[in-house]
Each structure stands twice: as structure tokens, then as C-alpha cells.
Amino acid sequence: MRFLDQFQHTSKVSRDEILKCHELRKKFGDLTAVDDVSFTIESGETYGLLGPNGAGKTTTISMIAGILERDGGDVSISGRPHSTTSTWGKKQIGYVPQDLALYPDLTARENLRFFARLYGLRRAEARPRIDEVLEVVGLTDRANDPVKDYSGGMKRRLNIGVGLLHRPPLLILDEPTAGVDPQSRNAILESVSALTGEGVAVLYTTHYMEEAERLCDRIGIIDLGRIKAEGTRRELVGLVGELDRISLTADDGAKAVPALEALPEVRKVSHHESHLEVMVEDARQSLTTVLAAATAAGTVVRAVEVHEPNLESVFLHLTGKALRD
Incomplete structure (x- = not known):
């Protein structure tokens, strides 16, 4: 057509x-x-x-x-x-x-x-x-x-x-x-x-x-x-200034912290037990690089979750109220 x-x-x-x-x-x-x-x-x-x-x-x-x-x-x-x-x-x-x-x-x-x-x-x-x-x-x-x-x-x-x-x-x-x-x-x-x-x-x-x-x-x-x-x-x-979050469940996660912090797209890394939280501006573009750096550092990644700020956050930021019906 x-x-x-x-x-x-x-x-x-x-x-x-x-x-x-x-x-x-x-x-x-x-x-x-x-x-x-x-x-x-x-x-x-x-x-x-x-x-x-x-x-x-x-x-x-x-x-x-x-x-x-x-x-x-x-x-x-x-x-x-x-x-x-x-x-x-x-x-x-x-x-x-x-x-x-x-x-x-x-x-x-x-x-x-x-x-x-x-x-x-x-x-x-x-x-x-x-x-x-x-x-x-x-x-x-x-x-x-x-x-x-x-x-x-x-x-x-x-x-x-x-x-x-x-x-x-x-x-x-x-x-x-x-x-x-x-x-x-x-x-x-x-x-x-x-x-x-x-x-x-x-x-x-x-x-x-x-x-x-x-x-x-x-x-x-x-x-x-x-x-x-x-x-x-x-x-x-x-506009909200929030970052995307890549959550990794990994073995020996502490090994990956220095390597992840050295990546230019990474803004912050936190580690607790088997969990790594990596803050980036664009998770979709950064995910492959983050996983490669963690693996190269000797960390075994078991699971990955990506969390992106949504439009509800933007609406609340711009209007002072949640998006309602």
C-alpha cells in the first residue's frame, strides 16, 4: 500500500x-x-x-x-x-x-x-x-x-x-x-x-x-x-535527571566494581552481596559494554534486569501530580 x-x-x-x-x-x-x-x-x-x-x-x-x-x-x-x-x-x-x-x-x-x-x-x-x-x-x-x-x-x-x-x-x-x-x-x-x-x-x-x-x-x-x-x-x-539502572545478580561481583567504574558511560556502581547496581544514562546502549566488562573482570553474571525511568516520573516532575485517569 x-x-x-x-x-x-x-x-x-x-x-x-x-x-x-x-x-x-x-x-x-x-x-x-x-x-x-x-x-x-x-x-x-x-x-x-x-x-x-x-x-x-x-x-x-x-x-x-x-x-x-x-x-x-x-x-x-x-x-x-x-x-x-x-x-x-x-x-x-x-x-x-x-x-x-x-x-x-x-x-x-x-x-x-x-x-x-x-x-x-x-x-x-x-x-x-x-x-x-x-x-x-x-x-x-x-x-x-x-x-x-x-x-x-x-x-x-x-x-x-x-x-x-x-x-x-x-x-x-x-x-x-x-x-x-x-x-x-x-x-x-x-x-x-x-x-x-x-x-x-x-x-x-x-x-x-x-x-x-x-x-x-x-x-x-x-x-x-x-x-x-x-x-x-x-x-x-x-528532564527529570534520573539515570537508568542495570541490576546484575553475579558471583564474585566485587571483582567487577573497579572495571565498571572505569567505563565512561557508568555514573555509579554499588555492590551488596550477590547484587551489583550500575547507574548509566542509557541502559540499552550500555548493557553490552557493562556485561563484557563484568565478565572480563572474572564475575559470573547469573541474571540481568534493566530499570528505566518512565513517563510517570516525568509527568509528576512537570505537573506536581501523578498521571491520573
């Missing part, structure tokens, strides 16, 4: 920049729901908005999708201005809301056929496209079953499939795993990962840290309508 061929647009903006938001603002009476939110997403990138319910995630994406009028700021899709009246811009977006938008008495294939017509796909184009979408969301074997017989997770996956029918360069997913079982959640995350591999830009909102850490190339932490910080997981964790 090639999602982007027909969407290239020449402009001063980078060819790969699909979405640009600048200082988005929205108020509801005295409540400021979104306050100067800015970020960009490139093709093949998953950008996560991580924050609790009520943080402003849905309001932000509703303005981006062009279904909610903004009070201020700008949105552009592939370098072209986008608003609630922009027909072209809306065609570039696949929007998958929290609430299911499906007909329960129709089969999955019939639902997709109906929405393909709404998107303006010709019958000859829609037929193979529906088969492709069913494969992407893992519902080929249940394509002819009524949606009312689907599990919650299957309905969520079909909802994503509807958003993909017209091959949008930008897919917006608003809490797509809310209320689904772990198996369905994993299937949804795998589907999203496959899409970014095809060049789709994904805007993904969630209040689940593990989803953001697993799926997102960059993350914007949002609370009370403001982006508190953004970056890769590693960059965000760096």
Missing part, C-alpha cells in the same frame, strides 16, 4: 511535514480548554498527546480535524492552511473518535462499503481497498459477520479501518484502546505501528503511559490545556 503518492504538495515547508499546529487556543466560557498548543508531525511518525482525561486532548484534535472552531492559532496539512471550512484538508485526515461510528446490523464489509461511498471512492476502487483495510486491522476472517456480534476491541479496530479507507496521510486516533481487553489493545497498537511503516503520520491521544512509551516516536505531555514538554521518551526522561 502506498498512502502518500497523491498527497505530495510543493511548498516552503519540509516535504515530510504533514501536520503543523501553531498556538491553538480554545475557551468554553471561563474555561480555557486549550492554551497555545503547538507541535508538528512528519510522515511515518507517531506523535502522542499524553495526559489525563480533561487535559485538552480531544479538544485539540477536534480543532485539528476541522470539526471544532478554534479561538486562535493555525493548522496546516502538508503545508496548506486547514480550518472547519477546508474540504481539501478534511480529505487528508482519517479521524477515529472515541465514540464508535458504526452500524451494528451491518457486517464489517458492509460498513466499510458504506463509508467508502461517503468518501467518494468508486466501486472498482473500493472493493480491493476494503480488502486491504480488513487485513490491516485483522478482521478479514470476520468480515461478513454483523458488527453487533463483535467484541469491543474488534469494533475499535473496524472503527480505525473506516478512517483508513481513503488513504489519508494523517490519521488521528482519540483514545483508540479505551475500554478494550489487553489482546485487542495489542492488536490495535500493532496495526498503528504497521501504518507508520507505510508513511502515515499518526496523532495518538492516550492517558496510558505504556502505550505512549511503546508506540510514539515523540510525545507531548499535556495538562490543563498546555503542552508541558515534548520530545522522545529519552529526551523527556532526561
Whole structure:
């Protein structure tokens, strides 16, 4: 599948920049729901908005999708201005809301056929496209079953499939795993990962840290309508200043202490009985070197555990409170 061929647009903006938001603002009476939110997403990138319910995630994406009028700021899709009246811009977006938008008495294939017509796909184009979408969301074997017989997770996956029918360069997913079982959640995350591999830009909102850490190339932490910080997981964790910890269960661990302390990537080493605790900035990059140094020093390593600071630590650091539902 090639999602982007027909969407290239020449402009001063980078060819790969699909979405640009600048200082988005929205108020509801005295409540400021979104306050100067800015970020960009490139093709093949998953950008996560991580924050609790009520943080402003849905309001932000509703303005981006062009279904909610903004009070201020700008949105552009592939370098072209986008608003609630922009027909072209809306065609570039696949929007998958929290609430299911499906007909329960129709089969999955019939639902997709109906929405393909709404998107303006010709019958000859829609037929193979529906088969492709069913494969992407893992519902080929249940394509002819009524949606009312689907599990919650299957309905969520079909909802994503509807958003993909017209091959949008930008897919917006608003809490797509809310209320689904772990198996369905994993299937949804795998589907999203496959899409970014095809060049789709994904805007993904969630209040689940593990989803953001697993799926997102960059993350914007949002609370009370403001982006508190953004970056890769590693960059965000760096704001807290915490180090990764490599825990070794080893025989003769004391022998390895001098060798480990001499490594440039090691910040601190502690030893107690059969346990070694090695503090490093990036455990994934340092693990091989640490194990090699310990083994060369005559230590027999029996077990290894890696502990990395998570986004919960970052959120607590930035907002003074834990990430909540």
C-alpha cells in the first residue's frame, strides 16, 4: 500500500511535514480548554498527546480535524492552511473518535462499503481497498459477520479501518484502546505501528503511559490545556535527571566494581552481596559494554534486569501530580 503518492504538495515547508499546529487556543466560557498548543508531525511518525482525561486532548484534535472552531492559532496539512471550512484538508485526515461510528446490523464489509461511498471512492476502487483495510486491522476472517456480534476491541479496530479507507496521510486516533481487553489493545497498537511503516503520520491521544512509551516516536505531555514538554521518551526522561539502572545478580561481583567504574558511560556502581547496581544514562546502549566488562573482570553474571525511568516520573516532575485517569 502506498498512502502518500497523491498527497505530495510543493511548498516552503519540509516535504515530510504533514501536520503543523501553531498556538491553538480554545475557551468554553471561563474555561480555557486549550492554551497555545503547538507541535508538528512528519510522515511515518507517531506523535502522542499524553495526559489525563480533561487535559485538552480531544479538544485539540477536534480543532485539528476541522470539526471544532478554534479561538486562535493555525493548522496546516502538508503545508496548506486547514480550518472547519477546508474540504481539501478534511480529505487528508482519517479521524477515529472515541465514540464508535458504526452500524451494528451491518457486517464489517458492509460498513466499510458504506463509508467508502461517503468518501467518494468508486466501486472498482473500493472493493480491493476494503480488502486491504480488513487485513490491516485483522478482521478479514470476520468480515461478513454483523458488527453487533463483535467484541469491543474488534469494533475499535473496524472503527480505525473506516478512517483508513481513503488513504489519508494523517490519521488521528482519540483514545483508540479505551475500554478494550489487553489482546485487542495489542492488536490495535500493532496495526498503528504497521501504518507508520507505510508513511502515515499518526496523532495518538492516550492517558496510558505504556502505550505512549511503546508506540510514539515523540510525545507531548499535556495538562490543563498546555503542552508541558515534548520530545522522545529519552529526551523527556532526561528532564527529570534520573539515570537508568542495570541490576546484575553475579558471583564474585566485587571483582567487577573497579572495571565498571572505569567505563565512561557508568555514573555509579554499588555492590551488596550477590547484587551489583550500575547507574548509566542509557541502559540499552550500555548493557553490552557493562556485561563484557563484568565478565572480563572474572564475575559470573547469573541474571540481568534493566530499570528505566518512565513517563510517570516525568509527568509528576512537570505537573506536581501523578498521571491520573
